[in-house]
Amino acid sequence: MQLTEHFTLDEFTRSTTASRLKIDNSAPDDLMPNVKLTAIKLELVRKALGKPIIITSGYRCPALNARVGGVSTSAHTKGLAVDFKSSFGTPKEICQRLIDAGVQFDKLIQEHNQWVHIGFSPSNNRQIVLTAIKNSGKTVYVNGLI
Numbered sequence: 145m146q147l148t149e150h151f152t153l154d155e156f157t158r159s160t161t162a163s164r165l166k167i168d169n170s171a172p173d174d175l176m177p178n179v180k181l182t183a184i185k186l187e188l189v190r191k192a193l194g195k196p197i198i199i200t201s202g203y204r205c206p207a208l209n210a211r212v213g214g215v216s217t218s219a220h221t222k223g224l225a226v227d228f229k230s231s232f233g234t235p236k237e238i239c240q241r242l243i244d245a246g247v248q249f250d251k252l253i254q255e256h257n258q259w260v261h262i263g264f265s266p267s268n269n270r271q272i273v274l275t276a277i278k279n280s281g282k283t284v285y286v287n288g289l290i
């Protein structure tokens with residue numbers, strides 16, 4: 145199912161972990177408005193980068209989210225966040241570009257120099273920017289891009 149010009153529902157729900165564990169990661173009907181909103185916002189992300197983006201994790205049902213160690217309140221479980229990469233550049237370069245381009249988001253996280261997490265809110269996008277780093281093996285979030 146095509147959500148927007150460049151994004152399909154399958155890109156939001158496919159998960160190798162879910163397939164391996166036989167978890168049904170389909171997005172429930174009541175979350176479809178959120179998933180569609182996220183796709184619309186991602187079109188603006190794609191436009192700001194001028195390059196395609198590859199979603200590595202989109203919607204996560206509660207069972208999948210728990211298995212991948214996500215916090216239970218994760219925006220991924222509401223269909224309002226994705227993790228992605230892009231040939232545009234490094235996660236830090238991507239984040240900087242999105243900030244410079246004035247892209248609206250609730251939370252933008254440069255994750256361990258490996259991927260970008262972006263989350264949206266239907267009502268109030270807070271423009272929070274964080275960097276995830278490992279500290280003694282534990283993930284910690286620090287303000288801004290480092």
Ligand SMILES: [Zn+2]
Binds near residue numbers: 220225226227261262
């Ligand atoms: Zn994420």
